[in-house]
Amino acid sequence: MSNIRAAIIGYGNLGKSVEQVIASQPDIDLVGVFSRRESLDTSAPVIPIADIEKHTDNIDVLYLCLGSATDMPEQAANLAKLYNTVDTYDNHNEIPRHRAEMDAAAKESGHVAVISTGWDPGMFSLNRVYADAVMTDNDQHTFWGPGLSQGHSDALRRIDGVKKAVQYTIPAEDALDKARTRQGEGITGKNAHLRQCWIVAEDGADLEAIENSIRTMPDYFVGYEVEVNFITDEVFDAEHTGMPHGGHVVTAGKIGDTQHLIEYTLKLERNPDFTAGAMVAYGRAAHRLAQAGETGARTVLEIAPYLIHPASLDDLVAKSV
């Protein structure tokens, strides 16, 4: 069987990770990276985005490494008209709309568009659905972190006097314990997570004013348990430039007359790397489903697990079932 021929569009953190993941797969080859820029810091062929329509014969799957905020809504459906695609669209409320648009574009053109892969949405979605199906009488809670929140870090950096900043979201241990014993009534995103801030202030900045700005910032920090730490440039550079993340899907409930707990945990050293791992695996499914004559959009819920693994089904049954 010949290898799957893949391409990437978008070369930020996710695109770079996808490139790295593809390089370690036995059955996927990278054809190139589509970019507006003439050169990228990559040894892969860089293909001008203007030529996006010229490679439909030699690319089996296109990884859409674009931002969910604006690039995806503008470009994804058009790309699904040209290629089998995989994306990590993560605006949860808008996923049904995205799915409908991708489904129409992919069906019309005879492609498969695998949408909203990654870990949340993605692996967490799978675990929410499996657990809820197996134990229909349950309370289910998702916890995020310990992990870097990009949006909240950006919000901190917009405050006067802040030079560098990161914000970690950390699940509250007591809320986790309550969820595990099905005593999680009243747990909300707000009271189940601590927001931990690490700030390098400008020289002479008013630290009290910065802290006050944080604690009174609506939506982002008001109502949360907030911890503010001022640190030096050196400490920041040494300890706070990573992108850790992870979390838990906790499902506690009853089957028959007895109590059960299902918990799925991720501890990720670097968020975009793990997201890329999931995304690249779902590229196999996009290609295999298209090969089998299927068309349209597919969420991770619609894809049989073996379709994302490089091994044959027979080998998987023998080794892992």
Add this chain to the structure above:
Amino acid sequence: MSNIRAAIIGYGNLGKSVEQVIASQPDIDLVGVFSRRESLDTSAPVIPIADIEKHTDNIDVLYLCLGSATDMPEQAANLAKLYNTVDTYDNHNEIPRHRAEMDAAAKESGHVAVISTGWDPGMFSLNRVYADAVMTDNDQHTFWGPGLSQGHSDALRRIDGVKKAVQYTIPAEDALDKARTRQGEGITGKNAHLRQCWIVAEDGADLEAIENSIRTMPDYFVGYEVEVNFITDEVFDAEHTGMPHGGHVVTAGKIGDTQHLIEYTLKLERNPDFTAGAMVAYGRAAHRLAQAGETGARTVLEIAPYLIHPASLDDLVAKSV
């Protein structure tokens, strides 16, 4: 949409749990329980096993609640010729053979046979494959327990002077920690699990001889860390008549240049109840795949997750992705 019409064959612990789980499902009705006995302790209709061929028109899926040791190999393929089936066949080494037999029987007769559901095989199999696909460079370890081991408890009860006995398999904490940080090289089933025995001895029995028999029993206890506890009848009846189980699938590895951990944990108050929860959910898939015209055997690896959930795909995408 009309409800799925289900039946059960085999009315031991698993069959009874399946009956209870079906009663709590919105979309599955129990038609009856096939049994050799004339009456069972159930309010469901009891159907003589001699009439197994007479109900093919009014049963959509048959839950095979039979033992993996002898009943399944003898009866399962014949049942798959008559009905869509779901089983929990758990003899891991023999699953490829079971799959081939069920596939032939189900294909020949136009049915779907979902095999080896439950939690291991079953939910653990799914997690092993998902984790291995998303993070191809990994070390994966499965830990069982804390949980009751039926086979080992039976072995204890065969020892002279033993009146009652249970054996719990307990994962070794240090092995779990090593697996989570990818330092699990050298971890085996033996050194990763403690075997904890709770024994009620006959009056006047030689406790030292019993303990010695345990510690020198090949396959079952030799090579394991073994803990032997003698207790009274009263303590046994109060604390050791449940069937708890569970475990962990721990996958630690590398994506790109960074380290990641995926861990799936089950804590089950009563093993057959949870197994039944998974089994019943996969009955939906058997019925839905058969409705769609598919035939043959399917492992959990081949079944798209949404097919086991009572909600519609659209609702699942909106709520859980």
